[in-house]
Amino acid sequence: MSQLRTVQVLGGGSAGSSAHVGSLAAGLVARGVQVTVCAPAGLDRSYEFSATGARFTPVPRRSDPAAVAALRxxxxxxxxxxxxxxHAAVRAALALGGRQVPLVVTWHTRTHAEGARRRLVHLLERRAARAASVVLGASSDLVDRARRRGARDARLAPVAVP
Known part of the structure; x- marks a missing residue:
């Protein structure tokens, strides 16, 4: 049996989601899973993903072709x-386009937007929700939001920050 391989993708790397990924990486590596963390370069220095035994791959928080290719x-x-x-979910969906790899998306917080940006956020949420095999919401309102955006499977998964 081959070793399970997972990629954890971070966008801007808020303190909560970065700490969550660090905790997940440490737990998965301890269980024999090969973990790669993809995030902006400075986050490995701040959160020491490599110290967990995970491989760190710097990927900028952009959706241009070069950044998506690096993530792919x-x-x-x-x-x-x-x-x-x-944003990490949308970039991961773009990078996985055409591949049959399950995409798990965790929504840690709600994105607030007004005006024209509100419509863009709605479209991005819909793209992420529909691309995901499962959307995990840190709160019930995020689970409801994912379902309204077309998630096939949305579940409550409260995140405890270590």
Whole structure:
């Protein structure tokens, strides 16, 4: 049996989601899972993902073709990809386009927007929710929101920050 491979994708790396990914990476590595964390370069220095035994791949928080290609390369051979946050989810969905790799998305917080940006956020949420195999919401309102955006499977998964 081959070793399970997972990629954890962070967007901007808020303190809560970064600490959550660090905790997940440590727990998964301890259980024999090969973990790659993809996030902006400075986050490995701040949260020491590499110290957990995970591989760290710097991927900028952009959706341009070069950043998506870097993420696509990092996800090659993954058994599951887990994106944390809306922007990370959209970028992961783009990177996985055409691949049959399960995408887990965790929404830690609600994105607030007004005016034209509100419509864009709605579209991004819909894209992320529909691309995901499962959306995990840190609160029941996020689970409801994911369902309204078209998630096939949305579940409550409160996140405890270590």
């Amino acid at each position: 390369a990092a996800c090659a051979g993954a058994d599951v990809v887990h994106a944390h946050g809306l």
